[in-house]
Amino acid sequence: MPYGRLAGGLDGTVRHGLRIAAIGVTTWLLLRISYALTDPAFNRLNKVEGERNRRARRARTQMMLMRRLAAMVVVVVAVGAALFTFPAMQKLGAGILASAGVAGLVVGIAARPTLGNLLAGLQLAFSDALRLGDVVVIENQWGRVEELTLSYVVVQLWDDRRLILPVSRFTEQPFENWTRHSSRVLGTVLLHVDWQVPVEDLRREVYAFLGEHPLWDRREWVLEVTDTLPSGLVQVRALVSAADSASAWDLRCDVREHLIKYIRERHPQALPRFRTEVPEHPVAIGRWQDPR
Numbered sequence: 001m002p003y004g005r006l007a008g009g010l011d012g013t014v015r016h017g018l019r020i021a022a023i024g025v026t027t028w029l030l031l032r033i034s035y036a037l038t039d040p041a042f043n044r045l046n047k048v049e050g051e052r053n054r055r056a057r058r059a060r061t062q063m064m065l066m067r068r069l070a071a072m073v074v075v076v077v078a079v080g081a082a083l084f085t086f087p088a089m090q091k092l093g094a095g096i097l098a099s100a101g102v103a104g105l106v107v108g109i110a111a112r113p114t115l116g117n118l119l120a121g122l123q124l125a126f127s128d129a130l131r132l133g134d135v136v137v138i139e140n141q142w143g144r145v146e147e148l149t150l151s152y153v154v155v156q157l158w159d160d161r162r163l164i165l166p167v168s169r170f171t172e173q174p175f176e177n178w179t180r181h182s183s184r185v186l187g188t189v190l191l192h193v194d195w196q197v198p199v200e201d202l203r204r205e206v207y208a209f210l211g212e213h214p215l216w217d218r219r220e221w222v223l224e225v226t227d228t229l230p231s232g233l234v235q236v237r238a239l240v241s242a243a244d245s246a247s248a249w250d251l252r253c254d255v256r257e258h259l260i261k262y263i264r265e266r267h268p269q270a271l272p273r274f275r276t277e278v279p280e281h282p283v284a285i286g287r288w289q290d291p292r
Contacts, residue, residue: 197270
């Protein structure tokens with residue numbers, strides 16, 4: 001079948017549309033290929049447990065940020081290529097190149113926050129200061145890093161809320177990372193009890209309770225009197241170790257509940273009490289009378 005030209009000069013418009021469509025399809029294919037190559041690695045890293053989990057989370061964070069950066073570059077190049085298929089944009093591009101110094105200065109000032117967040121995201125990923133799944137304390141909130149992008153970080157808080165912060169917040173201000181080198185943490189249990197508390201009995205009871213508790217990792221424990229309070233009480237502190245922060249929280253609560261029950265049932269004399277001394281022979285205070 002012989003080919004013919006479209007009426008009214010539409011062949012140029014169709015060719016232009018096909019070029020833009022080809023750019024779009026090529027961009028889509030590149031993005032799909034990048035996701036197809038990295039998704040299996042993500043799935044394997046998500047299944048890593050134990051001591052290797054920290055290295056797996058680091059690799060997953062770096063791969064995710066690099067994939068997003070590559071996708072952003074591909075999309076920007078594709079949009080630029082599509083725009084430069086228009087003759088008017090080609091002339092505009094030549095004018096921009098002629099004044100590249102001024103344009104670069106203006107764009108640099110306008111895009112400074114965005115570029116700062118972009119560089120901060122790359123710094124976090126490759127300095128290993130923050131990873132997906134890390135337990136952090138920031139803005140006086142405890143949570144776990146749920147999402148890490150080139151512009152913001154999503155922290156899942158303990159009550160299932162989400163705290164969204166710019167990436168630059170983690171590079172410009174301090175924060176606590178409880179899983180920087182290891183997920184193991186120590187939990188603290190504080191009790192204020194009377195001076196008659198039998199410390200040795202409490203110590204034996206804590207050790208026996210921990211020995212049967214599945215959340216204790218058998219790494220460390222201690223119970224000691226750490227302070228005397230002006231209110232007439234003593235402060236007893238128990239330190240217990242756990243595999244991660246979530247387990248440490250549950251273990252702390254269980255130890256605290258068990259000690260309260262143990263003291264109440266076995267040693268009620270150690271319950272908090274406040275003492276007041278009343279003299280045996282109180283001084284009688286009479287009304288003064290004028291001897292006259």
